[in-house]
Amino acid sequence: MPQRTVTVASKVGLHARPAALVAKTAAAQAVPVTIARNGGTPVPAGSVLNLMTLGAGHGDEVVLSAEGEGAQEALDAVAELIASDLDGSD
Numbered sequence: 001m002p003q004r005t006v007t008v009a010s011k012v013g014l015h016a017r018p019a020a021l022v023a024k025t026a027a028a029q030a031v032p033v034t035i036a037r038n039g040g041t042p043v044p045a046g047s048v049l050n051l052m053t054l055g056a057g058h059g060d061e062v063v064l065s066a067e068g069e070g071a072q073e074a075l076d077a078v079a080e081l082i083a084s085d086l087d088g089s090d
Contacts, residue, residue, distance in 0.1 A: 001067045004075045005038075006082045013057035018086035023048045025081055029074035033066045045078060 010018040026033045027046030034042035035054065038061045043050040045064065056062050062082065066074045 001065055002071045002075055004064045004079045005061050006064060006079045008056050008058055008060050008062060009083050010086045011058050012087055013060065014051045014054060014062075014082070016052075018081075019048045019051040021086050022078060022081050023051055026074075026078050029066070029077060030070040031066045031068040031074050033064060033074050033078050035078075036063050036065075037061075038063060 008014055012018060014022060023046050026035075026044075029046075033045040035045040035051065036042040037054050037056055040054070042063070042065060043054065045051065054062070064075050064078055064082075066072075
């Protein structure tokens with residue numbers, strides 16, 4: 001099962017707006033994507049509530065996993081968002 005470790009770039013972590021953007025992208029993928037804080041239990045990444053309850057803050061590492069055809073592309077899409085500053089506070 002492909003996995004990717006990503007550092008959360010948003011200053012507010014995976015909360016509010018960043019969580020909504022990541023969940024929307026994860027839900028749109030061809031395969032289910034899961035996310036876990038380093039060492040934690042994986043949860044579906046397509047749920048805003050799941051992302052917010054992870055408690056992943058700025059600088060924390062999360063592990064993304066996906067399985068099936070298109071898993072690498074799904075991980076790429078979700079990892080790119082998590083590694084971006086999604087705060088929208090330019």
